Structures are given as structure tokens and as C-alpha cells.
Amino acid sequence: MCVICGCADSGEKHPDPAHAPAAPQVNAQTGDLHFGAGAARVSVPGMSQARAIKLETDILGENNRIAAQNRQHFHAHGVTALNLVSSPGSGKTTLLCATILALKRRHPALAVSVIEGDQQTSFDADRIRATGAPAIQVNTGKGCHLDAPMVAEAFARLHTHGGPAADAAHHHHDDHASAEADDSTAHSHDAPHTHGHEHEHGHGHPHSHDHAPHHGDATSLLFIENVGNLVCPAAWDLGEAAKVAILSVTEGEDKPLKYPDMFAAARLMILNKTDLLPHLQFDVARCIEFARRVNPAIEIIQLSATSGAGMDAWLNWLEHALDPDFFA
Amino acid sequence: MHEISLAGGILKLVEDSALKENFRRVSLLRLEVGQLANVELRALQFALEAIAPGTVLEGAHLAFDEPPGQALCLDCRQTVPLPERGTACIHCGSYRLQATGGTELRVVDMLVADD
Numbered sequence: 359m360c361v362i363c364g365c366a367d368s369g370e371k372h373p374d375p376a377h378a379p380a381a382p383q384v385n386a387q388t389g390d391l392h393f394g395a396g397a398a399r400v401s402v403p404g405m406s407q408a409r410a411i412k413l414e415t416d417i418l419g420e421n422n423r424i425a426a427q428n429r430q431h432f433h434a435h436g437v438t439a440l441n442l443v444s445s446p447g448s449g450k451t452t453l454l455c456a457t458i459l460a461l462k463r464r465h466p467a468l469a470v471s472v473i474e475g476d477q478q479t480s481f482d483a484d485r486i487r488a489t490g491a492p493a494i495q496v497n498t499g500k501g502c503h504l505d506a507p508m509v510a511e512a513f514a515r516l517h518t519h520g521g522p523a524a525d526a527a528h529h530h531h532d533d534h535a536s537a538e539a540d541d542s543t544a545h546s547h548d549a550p551h552t553h554g555h556e557h558e559h560g561h562g563h564p565h566s567h568d569h570a571p572h573h574g575d576a577t578s579l580l581f582i583e584n585v586g587n588l589v590c591p592a593a594w595d596l597g598e599a600a601k602v603a604i605l606s607v608t609e610g611e612d613k614p615l616k617y618p619d620m621f622a623a624a625r626l627m628i629l630n631k632t633d634l635l636p637h638l639q640f641d642v643a644r645c646i647e648f649a650r651r652v653n654p655a656i657e658i659i660q661l662s663a664t665s666g667a668g669m670d671a672w673l674n675w676l677e678h679a680l681d682p683d684f685f686a
Numbered sequence: 687m688h689e690i691s692l693a694g695g696i697l698k699l700v701e702d703s704a705l706k707e708n709f710r711r712v713s714l715l716r717l718e719v720g721q722l723a724n725v726e727l728r729a730l731q732f733a734l735e736a737i738a739p740g741t742v743l744e745g746a747h748l749a750f751d752e753p754p755g756q757a758l759c760l761d762c763r764q765t766v767p768l769p770e771r772g773t774a775c776i777h778c779g780s781y782r783l784q785a786t787g788g789t790e791l792r793v794v795d796m797l798v799a800d801d
Contacts, residue, residue: 420695502688590688593724618771619724622785651781652771654760 382511388487389515390480390495393508421594425506428513428597436577438679441598443620445613446586448606449630451482453663454581458489460673461579468680469578473512475504475585482583492516503590506597509582516580579676588617599685600625607631607638611645618652625685626657626675633662689726692791693733697741699793704742709798712746716795720788721755721769746796755788 382391432439442450458470472493474482483495494512496504582598584591603624605613608631614621627649649656659675661668678684700712719725731748738744757768761780774781
């Protein structure tokens with residue numbers, strides 16, 4: 359039996375292009391990726407969309423391998439990547455927009471970019487782009503979480519759409535540029551810095567970049583806003599330095615106990631929308647106690663992205679996060 | 687719902703192995719799914735049975751090992767059972783527990799046939 363798609367054909371290689379690995383639909387203008395645009399509206403790595411009618415699939419071991427590559431890739435480019443996880447409606451995107459604008463004032467030189475995960479629409483990426491930060495929307499179709507291959511592809515597209523590597527390291531990968539031939543914004547950086555280079559990720563080879571290697575702090579921040587879901591994204595490593603769980607006070611203080619895996623996997627819990635506390639029966643101390651029950655080491659920051667209260671603590675945390683030793 | 691994704695990953699592992707080891711049918715597939723692996727066993731079994739028809743897993747018997755959740759209590763320093771996250775140390779009542787076992791999620795072994 360064919361092991362690519364399970365059909366009866368035992369041929370060495372499928373001649374039928376329908377059996378090629380599922381490729382995402384690419385928005386040529388923005389670089390947004392839609393992994394659920396095929397017949398089954400799901401992403402099935404290594405399988406054709408035609409057979410994907412039966413299942414949604416991912417491979418954890420394979421995912422972790424690619425996540426490790428992502429991690430090395432981020433490190434090589436001086437990027438600190440944070441995986442933002444929460445239920446829908448916790449205020450992730452509002453927090454991100456407020457964060458980007460605040461970081462611009464604090465650290466005008468810091469490159470910040472965003473990968474936005476949602477089942478459908480590019481609303482969130484549009485909101486991020488309105489702040490001036492580069493963003494790539496990843497639509498998962500029916501998928502309930504981002505996986506490492508999606509992030510790998512989105513990160514590559516950020517290169518050619520003015521993302522962290524392009525801004526911070528002043529280079530872009532020629533091998534990613536072909537799909538964006540019509541996108542003039544992709545080639546806005548200085549010509550002398552644009553070069554094709556041999557790139558070996560994940561094998562400890564030094565990069566043949568013509569800029570100085572990164573010492574000390576990372577030079578850019580990458581926020582990966584996961585699909586709003588407090589269950590599934592906990593299991594998928596994307597190559598991030600840390601998961602940040604966002605819980606809003608409108609959701610109930612028992613969430614950390616109801617969805618323990620996510621809070622166990624997170625390094626930091628942000629308690630958002632604290633400006634609404636006077637109107638709610640939300641016991642902050644109890645919520646923190648519950649979070650520490652499932653993760654004794656979890657850090658907690660209370661803030662309101664809307665009023666700005668507590669934002670300084672979060673921005674300080676992000677400054678620390680730029681130090682690679684912070685996550686050691 | 688991510689159990690469907692995991693089942694697909696398991697099938698991929700088995701099919702890769704079928705290509706290498708040259709077998710056509712799996713009669714028994716044994717999986718290890720720890721108590722703290724963030725996986726609902728019944729959902730995973732349902733997902734595997736749903737994707738099996740037409741694959742090497744069709745008709746395969748599924749066996750699950752479920753290693754119990756285990757933790758080190760950071761207060762009394764004892765190794766204690768942790769059936770689910772957020773439960774207290776059975777010795778001292780502390781919640782400062784660090785999971786040390788029960789997070790496994792892997793294919794252990796299988797019985798295969800060439801027919």
C-alpha cells in the first residue's frame with residue numbers, strides 16, 4: 359500500500375500531484391498562510407488534501423524535531439519567541455497591540471513581529487499590522503492548534519515581509535523570496551546587506567552571515583499568538599522560549615484547575631482585564647493559588663491591556679526575556 | 687480534540703515502519719499514554735479506530751499502558767502519586783509538586799504480519 363496516502367498504489371513515487379504534501383494557500387500580498395484551504399479544510403502534513411477528508415493529523419515526534427529546528431533558527435537570528443496561549447476572548451490581540459506600541463516607545467530599535475494563529479480570517483494579523491509591526495496570519499482551517507511546521511513556514515515568510523530577521527539581521531533568504539516576486543515591501547532593506555548564503559540549521563555550523571554574530575541579548579521579539587484554545591496547544595512545542603498563558607478575569611478563577619495542562623506548560627500567567635475587577639466576583643488570590651497548584655514555579659503578572667495598569671511589569675519581563683540566560 | 691492529530695502521528699510512525707520493515711498488517715499495537723500526557727485515552731482509541739480502515743492498522747488490536755502520574759514533593763521531598771495535576775501531596779498536603787512520571791506518550795511495540 360502507498361504509505362503517502364494509503365491508496366492501493368504501491369509505486370515508488372506518486373506521479374499524481376494530488377499526492378504531494380499539502381501546501382498552504384499563500385496570500386501573495388501579505389504572506390498569510392492558510393493551511394485549511396484544501397478540500398477537507400484541515401492540515402495533514404505529508405498527506406494530500408484529497409485523503410484528508412477522514413482525519414486531522416499531526417505527528418508529535420516529528421513536530422518536536424521541527425520545533426527544535428525552529429528553536430535553533432530563532433537563536434541564530436537573535437529572536438526570542440514567545441508562544442501566547444489562552445482561551446478565545448482573553449484579550450491576547452489587544453494585549454499584543456498595546457505591547458507593541460509600548461515597546462516602540464521604550465525600545466524604538468527593538469524589532470517585534472507576530473505570527474497570528476486562528477482557524478479563519480486575518481482580522482488579528484490586520485490589527486497587528488495596523489501598529490506597524492510585521493505579522494503573518496496562519497489559518498489552521500479546522501485545526502485546533504498551531505504546530506511547529508506551520509511556525510517554521512510562517513517565520514520564513516516573515517523574512518521576506520520585513521520580520522525580525524530582516525529587520526534585525528539585515529538579510530533575507532533568497533530561497534524564500536520566489537513566492538513574493540510581486541511584493542515590493544519584501545525587498546526594502548539595504549541592498550548591500552541582501553545576500554544569498556548557505557544556511558545550515560540545527561547542526562551547530564556557524565552561519566556565513568556578513569554581520570557580527572549575536573552576543574548577549576536577543577535583538578528581536580517574536581510573538582506567536584496561538585489558536586484560542588486552552589487544551590490542545592499545550593502539547594505542541596513550536597520552538598518557543600516560553601509559553602505565556604493569558605487568563606482574563608472575566609473567565610473565572612478556577613480555569614487553572616480546569617485546564618491544568620496549559621498552566622503547567624506555561625512559564626508565565628498573565629491575568630488580563632484587571633480593570634474589570636470592580637464589576638466581577640473574581641478572587642485574584644484564589645486564582646493565583648490554583649495556578650501555583652498546577653505549576654509551583656509559574657510567574658504571574660496582573661495587568662489591563664486597556665487601561666495600561668500593570669503593563670510595566672510585563673514590559674520588564676519581556677526585557678528580561680531578551681536575555682538568553684533568562685530561560686536557561 | 688487533538689487526539690485525532692495524535693492518532694495521525696501514530697499512523698505515520700507505523701506506516702514509516704511498514705516501509706522500512708516491509709510488513710503489511712499490524713495485529714497488535716501497544717501504546718504508552720501517561721496519566722499526565724494531556725491525552726484522553728478513549729478519544730485516542732476512537733481516533734485510531736476511525737483512521738485505521740484502509741491502512742496497515744485496519745483490524746489492529748490496540749493495547750494501552752497508562753503509566754501513573756508521579757511527582758516529587760518540593761516540600762517533603764518524597765515521591766508521591768499525582769493522578770491529575772492540581773492534587774495535593776498525600777504526605778504533607780503541599781501543592782508544590784513537580785511531575786516526574788506519567789507524561790509518556792509513545793508507541794511501544796507491535797505485532798505485524800506480511801499477509
